Amino acid sequence: MTDQLRVAILGASGYTGGELVRLLSLHPQVRLTALTAERQAGKTLAEVFPHLGYLKLPTLVKIDEVDFSQVDFVFCALPHGTTQQVIAALPQHVRVVDLSADFRLHNLATYAEWYGHEHLAPALQTDAVYGLTEFARGAVGNARLVANPGCYPTSAQLALVPLLESGAIESSDIIIDAKSGVSGAGRDAKQANLFGEVAEGIHAYGVGAHRHAPEIEQGLSAAAGAPIIVNFTPHLMPMSRGILSSCYVKLANGNKPDDLRAVLDKRYEDEKFVHVAAPGVSPATRHVRGSNHTILGVFPDRVPGRAIVLSVLDNLVKGAAGQAVQNMNVMFGWNEATALEQAPLFP
Numbered sequence: 238m239t240d241q242l243r244v245a246i247l248g249a250s251g252y253t254g255g256e257l258v259r260l261l262s263l264h265p266q267v268r269l270t271a272l273t274a275e276r277q278a279g280k281t282l283a284e285v286f287p288h289l290g291y292l293k294l295p296t297l298v299k300i301d302e303v304d305f306s307q308v309d310f311v312f313c314a315l316p317h318g319t320t321q322q323v324i325a326a327l328p329q330h331v332r333v334v335d336l337s338a339d340f341r342l343h344n345l346a347t348y349a350e351w352y353g354h355e356h357l358a359p360a361l362q363t364d365a366v367y368g369l370t371e372f373a374r375g376a377v378g379n380a381r382l383v384a385n386p387g388c389y390p391t392s393a394q395l396a397l398v399p400l401l402e403s404g405a406i407e408s409s410d411i412i413i414d415a416k417s418g419v420s421g422a423g424r425d426a427k428q429a430n431l432f433g434e435v436a437e438g439i440h441a442y443g444v445g446a447h448r449h450a451p452e453i454e455q456g457l458s459a460a461a462g463a464p465i466i467v468n469f470t471p472h473l474m475p476m477s478r479g480i481l482s483s484c485y486v487k488l489a490n491g492n493k494p495d496d497l498r499a500v501l502d503k504r505y506e507d508e509k510f511v512h513v514a515a516p517g518v519s520p521a522t523r524h525v526r527g528s529n530h531t532i533l534g535v536f537p538d539r540v541p542g543r544a545i546v547l548s549v550l551d552n553l554v555k556g557a558a559g560q561a562v563q564n565m566n567v568m569f570g571w572n573e574a575t576a577l578e579q580a581p582l583f584p
């Protein structure tokens with residue numbers, strides 16, 4: 238079909254790239270015309286992802302082998318830090334969703350502080366739209382470059398942004414205790430991700446100093462209308478997929494935990510991918526596995542005046558590739574759920 242969008246995935250041999258291929262294989266308006274890799278360039282998709290080997294798709298090539306004059310749209314799923322110059326070199330007609338952290342932080346000084354170098358494409362950064370889809374549809378629809386949010390920031394912001402916008406919680410007292418599966422660290426071989434280092438245990442990392450803290454604070458500060466600093470601690474779990482964020486909050490203005498539930502229920506009542514669990518039901522990562530859904534839960538804390546808001550998503554889907562496809566659908570005015578209708582895989 239000639240009216241399909243010609244789409245390239247940069248970094249198609251990685252976890253989020255593979256997940257993009259899986260989702261987009263069911264997208265009627267998309268034709269995957271280029272897939273790139275670095276070390277694995279020259280291999281077929283069947284060699285790098287046997288579960289996708291039944292798809293008849295192009296062999297993986299290096300980025301400089303792609304003819305971008307024949308490409309309409311790019312998903313960029315490269316490691317953060319490698320992306321800015323690649324996107325800056327793309328022809329203007331190509332629209333982009335970038336899954337890395339390279340264009341997420343609006344403040345260039347904050348970017349340099351957390352990522353250890355000056356931004357390499359500051360003009361593009363100014364134009365990039367932060368694509369937390371449920372809160373940015375208008376801007377995403379008009380964007381040339383969408384910065385897809387990080388997995389932890391998506392989870393935390395979907396839980397907390399409506400509560401801050403409505404003034405239901407105090408902005409000065411937010412603790413986000415988050416757990417992730419190991420696919421969040423990518424497919425690259427690293428000692429920290431070996432079975433022997435991850436199985437049968439759990440550990441915190443980036444304690445008090447994780448680069449997703451400023452990204453979360455950027456979104457929450459905008460929601461509150463004032464600067465916010467959060468206590469954010471990520472943990473690595475012995476599972477392949479999923480994020481659970483347990484958010485400890487202080488109620489404001491005499492609100493009760495049920496009032497928080499009412500705010501979230503109202504905010505997400507028309508949303509296809511964000512849901513509030515029934516009272517007393519604790520959302521689990523296995524309730525969203527393989528799907529683009531996020532489930533929130535609200536519980537009273539035993540400490541008076543406080544509540545616990547839980548948020549689960551699949552880091553590779555709503556936390557990365559799924560939200561990226563959702564953003565592409567918004568950019569082209571298509572049904573936002575196209576190629577994202579899969580129900581969660583349970584158990």
Ligand SMILES: NC(=O)C1=CN([C@@H]2O[C@H](COP(=O)(O)OP(=O)(O)OC[C@H]3O[C@@H](n4cnc5c(N)ncnc54)[C@H](OP(=O)(O)O)[C@@H]3O)[C@@H](O)[C@H]2O)C=CC1
Pocket residue numbers: 247248249250251252253254273274275276277278300313314315316317319336337338386387388420421422423424425552553556557
């Ligand atoms: N994993 C997750 O849950 C999430 C990831 N992200 C972000 O998405 C991006 C991709 O993540 P993920 O898929 O996990 O990463 P992976 O490490 O699994 O994959 C990285 C991909 O980039 C390619 N690549 C690596 N270095 C270069 C380079 N110098 N030039 C060109 N291509 C290169 C790799 O090719 P090859 O294998 O051939 O070397 C591979 O295809 C990252 O920025 C990540 O932070 C965002 C949200 C969640």
Ligand SMILES: CC(=O)N[C@@H](CCC(=O)OP(=O)(O)O)C(=O)O
Pocket residue numbers: 317336337338386387388389417418419420421422423449471473
């Ligand atoms: C488990 C794990 O390692 N998770 C990654 C975050 C996921 C991710 O890739 O986020 P970015 O897109 O911002 O890079 C981490 O903590 O760095």
